[in-house]
Amino acid sequence: MTDPAAAHPITPEDLVARYDLEPIPREGGLFRRTWAGPQGPDGRPAGSAIVALLTADDFSALHRLPTDEVWHHYLGDPLTLLLLAPDGTSRTAMLGPDLLGGQQPQLTVPARTWMGARVADGGAWTFFGCTMAPGFTYGDYEHGDAADLTARHPDRAALIARLCRP
Numbered sequence: 001m002t003d004p005a006a007a008h009p010i011t012p013e014d015l016v017a018r019y020d021l022e023p024i025p026r027e028g029g030l031f032r033r034t035w036a037g038p039q040g041p042d043g044r045p046a047g048s049a050i051v052a053l054l055t056a057d058d059f060s061a062l063h064r065l066p067t068d069e070v071w072h073h074y075l076g077d078p079l080t081l082l083l084l085a086p087d088g089t090s091r092t093a094m095l096g097p098d099l100l101g102g103q104q105p106q107l108t109v110p111a112r113t114w115m116g117a118r119v120a121d122g123g124a125w126t127f128f129g130c131t132m133a134p135g136f137t138y139g140d141y142e143h144g145d146a147a148d149l150t151a152r153h154p155d156r157a158a159l160i161a162r163l164c165r166p
Helices: 011-020 146-152 154-162
Strands: 028-037 048-055 060-064 067-076 079-084 090-095 106-109 114-119 126-132
Touching: 011 028, 011 048, 011 067, 011 126, 048 114, 067 079, 067 090, 079 154, 090 106, 090 126, 090 154, 114 154, 146 154
Parallel strands: none
Antiparallel strands: 028 048, 048 126, 060 114, 067 106, 067 126, 079 090, 079 114
16 A cells, blocks of 8 residues: 555645635644533633644744643644743754654643743654643733843744744
8 A cells, every 4th residue: 555645745735725724823834623521610722722833934923822722733843842940941853754753743831831842953854732721722822022031031033033033
């Protein structure tokens, strides 16, 4: 049996068409919500899931959310995430398929952690997903400010500059 992906490699354009991806407001990249759980008494969905596409010429701007968010790698090149924790620590993580090389197929970003992502250096695009419970609402999104984040994490200034937009 032949691998259909070998006969027709998936392209970012295929993903945009298949999922009818739209721009993610402020954050960057393209996305589509694929699931939202039932609405709770507070008006929030019980959970939510999206698929998203980043290309090498775009990025997911630094932002934070009030609850944990789970990122999942699906296709394409690895994704480099910068994580700035509420306790002042920071780290980078690589989301991707090379488990033996230190990449992770999924990663939980703890609540209130600043997160931003780019396709790994040398890569072209990444198709990934994010899941939250309770589900995402736009009121939850807090956009990062480069000056404020750099003041708190001066050792990450170069990465912060690459992952912020006005």
